[in-house]
Amino acid sequence: MLIKVGSMIAALLAWLGLSFLFPETVLPGPWQTIRVLAENFANGDILSHLTATLGRVLGGLVLAMAVGIPVGVLMGVNRLAEKTLDVWVMVALTVPSLCYAIFAFIWIGLNETAAIVAIGLTSAPSIAINLWEGVKNIDTRLFQMARVFNASRWVIIRRVLFPQVLPYIMASLRFGLGIVWKITVLVELLGRPDGVGFELFYWYQLGNMQQVLAWTLLFTLVMLFIELVILQNLERRMFSWRPEVRI
Amino acid sequence: MDNGIRIQGLTKSFPSPRKHEAAHRVLNGLDLTIEDNEFVCVLGPSGCGKSTLLNTLSGLDRDYDGEIRFGGRPMTRAGKPPVRMGYLFQDPRLLPWLSAERNVDFALENSDVPRHRWADIKDHYFQLTGLQAFRRHHPHELSGGMAQRLSLVRALAIEPDVLFMDEPFSGLDELTARRLRVDLLDIWRRTGKTIVFITHNSYEATFLADRVVVLSQGRIRREIPVTVPRPRDYDDPALFAVSKEVSATFIAAAEEAERARSRP
Ligand SMILES: Nc1ncnc2c1ncn2[C@@H]1O[C@H](COP(=O)(O)OP(=O)(O)OP(=O)(O)O)[C@@H](O)[C@H]1O
Numbered sequence: 001m002l003i004k005v006g007s008m009i010a011a012l013l014a015w016l017g018l019s020f021l022f023p024e025t026v027l028p029g030p031w032q033t034i035r036v037l038a039e040n041f042a043n044g045d046i047l048s049h050l051t052a053t054l055g056r057v058l059g060g061l062v063l064a065m066a067v068g069i070p071v072g073v074l075m076g077v078n079r080l081a082e083k084t085l086d087v088w089v090m091v092a093l094t095v096p097s098l099c100y101a102i103f104a105f106i107w108i109g110l111n112e113t114a115a116i117v118a119i120g121l122t123s124a125p126s127i128a129i130n131l132w133e134g135v136k137n138i139d140t141r142l143f144q145m146a147r148v149f150n151a152s153r154w155v156i157i158r159r160v161l162f163p164q165v166l167p168y169i170m171a172s173l174r175f176g177l178g179i180v181w182k183i184t185v186l187v188e189l190l191g192r193p194d195g196v197g198f199e200l201f202y203w204y205q206l207g208n209m210q211q212v213l214a215w216t217l218l219f220t221l222v223m224l225f226i227e228l229v230i231l232q233n234l235e236r237r238m239f240s241w242r243p244e245v246r247i
Numbered sequence: 248m249d250n251g252i253r254i255q256g257l258t259k260s261f262p263s264p265r266k267h268e269a270a271h272r273v274l275n276g277l278d279l280t281i282e283d284n285e286f287v288c289v290l291g292p293s294g295c296g297k298s299t300l301l302n303t304l305s306g307l308d309r310d311y312d313g314e315i316r317f318g319g320r321p322m323t324r325a326g327k328p329p330v331r332m333g334y335l336f337q338d339p340r341l342l343p344w345l346s347a348e349r350n351v352d353f354a355l356e357n358s359d360v361p362r363h364r365w366a367d368i369k370d371h372y373f374q375l376t377g378l379q380a381f382r383r384h385h386p387h388e389l390s391g392g393m394a395q396r397l398s399l400v401r402a403l404a405i406e407p408d409v410l411f412m413d414e415p416f417s418g419l420d421e422l423t424a425r426r427l428r429v430d431l432l433d434i435w436r437r438t439g440k441t442i443v444f445i446t447h448n449s450y451e452a453t454f455l456a457d458r459v460v461v462l463s464q465g466r467i468r469r470e471i472p473v474t475v476p477r478p479r480d481y482d483d484p485a486l487f488a489v490s491k492e493v494s495a496t497f498i499a500a501a502e503e504a505e506r507a508r509s510r511p
């Protein structure tokens with residue numbers, strides 16, 4: 001914890017130092033950025049943009065998990081599914097995220113559904129790959145044990161397969177979030193009239209670096225909070241049975 | 248109910264991982280009859296198919312030729328095995344996310360032992376194996392020997408009629424192993440199970456068994472009855488004499504297997 005705080009202070013100082021070397025229009029300093037951010041808060045529309053973006057992040061993440069998890073698990077447990085799907089997952093992973101966004105907005109329209117579809121489909125392949133690798137690592141000897149003790153297929157899925165897949169689901173949730181929020185911003189600038197991505201693009205076009213940095217800072221802080229405070233704690237609580245790994 | 252096991256012409260092959268190679272035949276027309284309530288120890292060189300034998304007997308692996316019957320009731324290709332069985336694997340195979348006690352509950356939940364008896368059964372076996380203080384520990388907090396004892400508790404808790412044990416005491420110190428052998432014989436005497444026990448240790452086999460079976464190249468090489476009366480004394484010279492014979496057969500079997508392997 002001390003190290004984290006220390007490195008953050010160091011980064012702030014570096015930012016401060018660099019901001020003296022460049023004009024304000026290129027790299028505003030931390031204080032100016034925070035002041036602009038505070039003004040934005042006072043003006044009031046910051047929250048509506050933020051909730052719009054978070055809604056899309058959430059929707060996209062749910063869609064990505066809903067598609068990615070079943071595909072990944074299926075590929076991990078079934079050899080035929082693995083052989084059929086692996087090339088398609090690779091193709092889906094290779095297509096640039098911008099293409100998904102363009103296709104979605106053209107085919108579905110400039111609306112919320114298209115945004116979420118674009119976000120979800122872009123992130124689904126990475127989640128599928130994550131789970132596919134994970135499921136391949138599960139311990140099949142435990143299934144034999146369960147069968148010897150007369151566990152039904154349903155009990156085996158629920159009590160032996162699922163707990164082994166859960167850590168990979170949680171990992172892919174965190175990892176998926178990291179991808180989803182980056183894509184959300186991109187999708188917003190391309191085809192939505194609100195949200196953090198829209199604001200970033202708007203201020204970029206006006207050449208207002210203070211605002212661009214203020215929005216970047218806000219969004220990064222919110223995402224770090226979700227990632228470090230909410231998800232890590234959830235994970236710690238869920239997997240408290242695990243031995244702690246110290247390196 | 249008769250819980251004897253009758254094995255006839257048991258043959259089991261594993262397909263070779265390489266395409267044009269012949270399948271690897273591990274069990275080769277094995278015949279063995281185990282009486283109801285008998286304690287049989289199986290010895291054999293490493294890789295001779297002991298674990299494979301237990302996997303087929305327990306119904307985990309039903310892809311074999313030959314016939315297995317429990318008191319006349321055949322093992323079918325699918326469905327529940329015809330007897331209640333407990334299996335102590337060569338490795339503990341515990342569910343790492345459950346506490347010791349919940350691991351035992353997992354087995355009980357899928358058995359037909361009525362729920363009101365669980366507490367007594369668990370108390371009894373946790374006490375017996377010296378794990379009473381570790382009921383809330385998770386498997387990674389147990390030593391290897393403790394984990395093995397826990398899987399013994401799990402196998403016994405469901406009160407099986409037939410008990411398969413795959414080298415259960417090989418990872419324990421000699422003192423604990425001796426204690427558990429005596430306890431196992433005690434449980435066996437009181438509950439009347441049929442036990443198939445795999446070991447590398449000829450003295451352990453002689454001490455425990457009614458009959459020691461030496462396995463080699465997929466068949467029974469020799470059956471050695473142990474007629475020393477029970478309860479047996481660990482330092483009984485009569486046991487020692489039988490154990491020497493078991494040892495000699497075992498070594499001969501191992502050498503024979505080695506010769507067969509080096510033959511082109
Ligand atoms: N699932 C499998 N697929 C292919 N070959 C297998 C499989 N399981 C076992 N074998 C082979 O069958 C043979 C017997 O294995 P098994 O595990 O029954 O030996 P074992 O007598 O229990 O040996 P150990 O005393 O070392 O435990 C070995 O040669 C092994 O390579």
Ligand SMILES: [Mg+2]
Pocket residue numbers: 297298299337413
């Ligand atoms: Mg074995």
